[in-house]
Amino acid sequence: MNLELGKYAEAVLSSYAVSLVLIFSLVWLSLRRSRKVKAQLDEVEVRRKQNG
Template sequence: MPELGDYAAEVLSAYAASLLLLVALVGLSLRRSRKVRAQLDAVEARRKDAP
């Protein structure tokens, strides 16, 4: 680990905040993707049933 000196707490908290935001964005994207996929599957199922 690099020597961060007097700013270790600030640098590490910035890294932690960035990592937390990235994880949150990926999680939200995956959740939204599953929701949209389910909606698309429902539309395609209705389309197959239609004459």
């Protein structure tokens, strides 16, 4: 695969790099947040079972 990007190669490749970093960051933050919320929900469920 031979890409001919010409004089815009640096701008195009850096844009791709920034986009990939942002996408991976959003996925990582979403997974981290979902684990935290799941732990909180599990804690609430345990307390509810103890009191109910």
